[in-house]
Amino acid sequence: MAPSPQQFASDNYAGICPEAWSAMARANDGSCVAYGEDEWTSEAADAFRQLFAIDCDVFFVFNGTAANSLALASLCQSFHSVICAASAHVETDECGAPEFFSNGSKLLVAPPGTSKLTPEMIRALATSRSDIHFPKARVVTITQPTETGLVYSLDEIRAIAALCRELELKLHMDGARFAHACASLGCAPAEMTWQAGVDVLCFGGTKNGMAVGEAVIFFDRTLAADFDYRCKQAGQLASKMRFLSAPWIGLLQTGAWLRNAEHGNACAARLAEAVGAIEGVELLFPVEANSVFIRAPEPVLAELRARGWRFYTFIGGGARFMFAWDAEPQRVEQLVADIRAAARLHVAVA
Template identity: 40%
Template sequence: MAKIKTKRERVKFASDNVAGACPEVLDAILKANDGDSTPYGNDQISTELQDKFSEIFEKDVIVFPTASGTAANALALSTMTPSFGNIYCHKLSHINTDECGAPEFYTGGGKLIALQGVDGKITADELNQSIGGKGIVHHTQPSSVSITQVCETGEVYQIDEIKMISDVAHKHNLNMHMDGARFANALVSLDVTPAEMTWKAGIDVLSFGATKNGCLAAEAIIFFKKDLVGNIAFLMKRAGHLLSKMRFVSAQLDAYISNDVWLRNAKHANKMGKKLSEGLAHHSDIKLSYPTEANEVFAKFPRNMIEHLNSEGYKMNEDELDGKSTRLVAAWNTQDSDVDQLLEILKNSN
């Protein structure tokens, strides 16, 4: 008999961060714990990651594992943005709203230029119109562009959108960064290859997210342009992100990208997100705010429904984006029964 979840346990859908690590990742950590290993990323697992990621991306890449997405984003941007440089991003992007000034701190003062965009995504036209002041000593200098995939409204940048934004960036000699916190979710949504969604579309550096999709604490900075690597190793050490026992982070990434674990997890999360979205759409009082293209669902609920869900123990993320939409997120371990239970409770909210 399935366990009846108490109200206190219902943190499902608050975020995909509420999920634990998947079995393959946990097994890999235990295996990495057997015996001794060279520290500071010089272990065999970390070294072999370079070849494994290069195979996945169909290109020789340089990989630096990190323990958090904030570190991955901020350190990646610090390699391509000087202290007097601009980083163009969407106004809702994580680097602009949720990382406590980390990009500015790690770049030594780089300035975020927040773009309005459309439905959470920046556009090539707006970017092109916003870039200015190059060579003028009184202005911060255009240096880099950052896009989030999946973006902050749950929508996915299409390949042609990435290419057009990258073309504008490179036309102005700016570097392209992708915050791939939900990289796998976007990848399976588009049904393209990792290469097609990154360097073939003009991305220079990727923050490869894994924690939200089944890892314990593991991300990676992936360089497609070797000349951007620069002093990243020193920056990581100075920032406290060169872990002595890096093998445990690398082991997570190794298990995650092996045997299609990351793709299976993302496909399942997206499937559950779509099921939840379709269920909510059946309620005449609930309006979806944006198309559900991956595992995040944004909707506008009547106050009585939100209060009812809160009374049932759910943690409803209000004040998202426009202050009116509520975000629900499916994870790699979300079950059909979890979605069914939420939808059933909504039926009794009137």
């Protein structure tokens, strides 16, 4: 099948980046022990330990839904609850997976519209009830960057972590696009995670250039007790594990993990900059990572669709564009040009 023109509806539309691909190719040479007892897997885990500068426990699972749900389930019991933002992927786009894996943990969701949690919101949710008729808060999950493309600053994370310690809550980070946050802040992975007080991180591989796979990283290794059994029981142990782990070697050892993210962020920044200069179109959120949410009149969006663009839309006239490692600069420019043209055609001059 001939590929269609590149779309920016999702960073899941991208394929496998060259570094991940060639690592898979290398790993495909000959026979190899299964279920993660192989050298590729231990080397990949070591690469994470080096990246995070800590002796953490690393597990490789198939996708982000499972990574988040398994991590959260390991931090709480079914009668506990998990605090999250209104836009959190665990709440909006995982079809009840956190509730399923945990056998019933409730998500306590911050007010509509929130995508970044604050200590105030967390305190309000965690302390709103203290009777046994309502699940006891035990975990806070933040998405870094958020589903709306915002990046928590190190200080924001530290403040949340401090509150978590005060309230005896664990802190989980959904890092489906963790690399993009690192690229955005220009900080070391350690600074944004365990040094800031994060207990468990789900580090996304799929949106970072892999075919499949996420890493669950326990900085507090006591929390990882029997997590390997948990993965196995939940259908998240790959038999030919090398194909889940070797791509990480390719990404981490070559620096592609960060370059890929920087490229996505740069494309988003380019679009954001251009949109800022187009009348009748505006950004819904500051652009801090690899996604751009624009507000535009429906005729503008229709025009974009007519010109062949695919994108997710939101109530009130929003469109989302996301940029992966493979975003072609000229295709980004084409999008800019089409938005400009659509706006010119359909935005009434006051």
